[in-house]
Amino acid sequence: MATAEAAVPRVAVGRAAPGLAITVLALGRRALRNSLRRPQFLAPLIVFPSLMLAVNVGGLSRTTSLPGFPHVHGFLDFQLAAALVQSLMLGGVSAGIATALEIEGGFFDRLIAAPIPRVAIVLGRLLATGALAAGQVAYFLALGLTFGGHIEGGIAGVVLVLAIGVVAGVGFGGIGVMLALRARNASTVQGIFPIVFVVLFISDAFFPQNLLSSPADAVAAYNPLSYVADGMRNPIIASISATKVIDGLIAAAGIAVVAMALSVWALRGRLREE
């Protein structure tokens, strides 16, 4: 494991401690490099949503003929947003596990002892989660196009999906980091894995809201995840609708702001206990 000294920018004797931006960048780079070095953390973000996507599309393609189903080129186009949201949420779990492992391994304590802004510890991890989220979005869009999907919104649509995905990814990462800072062990954070699916099932990520069974349809109307999924889905299945995309961006930004505030609050709580 890299030492704290190697992760944070070197400070010459007599010089001021590095600024927030430099530290966030350095910690973000380290976190991203570590994530890419551990395929066991990355695999679930890609493999499980890809398999679910394959099974959903192969098994339920004919549901596009149900009355009330929006006009789509194919069920794959509709399901891409579901795979994206699922993958981004698992990315949040993965960020939480990575943070918890740093706490368990003592790296976190060394970071606290280093002369850096404390908030950079959280922001660095979230920077890496955001970069990873961009990669996840790119992978699923490429996968969809490879297997016959369409992106009706064109290049602008891709950019919008990427923007919502990155913001939402940072938000889910913030939730994971907050849980890790509170729980302090990786197995507890891993335990929220089933909850990811519960939250997904009560949104319209997988199926149109008007076709969900009760009470999932009612809950989905208030679930911010539904707006994130709709915001990412709209540029894929239709010409871009400003309302859906803006709603998606607002929901993703809302999740990100609240999650970041909660994770910084959890960090402060932990620092107080130290």
Add this chain to the structure above:
Amino acid sequence: MTASLRAMGALVRRALNEILRVPGGAIPGVLAPTIFMLGLSAVFGKASHLPGFTASDFRTFIVPVGFLQGASFTGAATGVNLARDIEQGWFDRLLLSPTPRPVLLAGLVGSASLRALMPASFLLVVALIVGVHWPGVLGLVVAGALVMGLACVMALWAVMLALRFRTQQAAPLMQIGGFIAVLFTTAYAPQALLTGWLRDVARINPVTHVLDGVRQGFVAQVTWGKTWPAFVAVAGLMLVLGALAVRGLRRVGV
């Protein structure tokens, strides 16, 4: 013979003790199939309105998938536990004992078949509460036997991987095997409604027969025509994966 049975019994008891000692470890595996059943039926429930769907209610159609998912999770957990025992050196001590290696394997796999009844029972209770069709005693017995059989199959797969990689980091591989085996079937829709590659894969996947065998009591009546292919599929998979696992076990420590 008696000594072998006693050794098997001890290994099964040890695996079951873990549930009592670390209940938190078993909870996700017990809850996950029920969460999936409730979630999938809430999301995709209207799929049962499609012409050609062989069940009037999607929940009834999807419950057997939850049974097999539970068996799959249990099988994977057996492999992960074995990998942990290998990492910690406990398995080396077992290998030094005079117990024949196939008996050790039978003990591990036997525990998986019993543990698989836990998520299945929980799922059945929840399913009946939410209004899933009662499959009848015969349907339940057939389903239970097949779930136990598939848990053995998945445990053999996971044990084979644990012996090959000797680390808990192989856990995702163990889980993905079960995921593919169970979901690349007629899990979400009858064969006639599947499309593209999944239709072909489901046709040749032996677990489709197991799923049909478990499902028959829930969606219709238990028939010999649906029952024997399910048991043949389980027996065939056990034979093939059992041979591979025994081969892996014989290579350990040589």
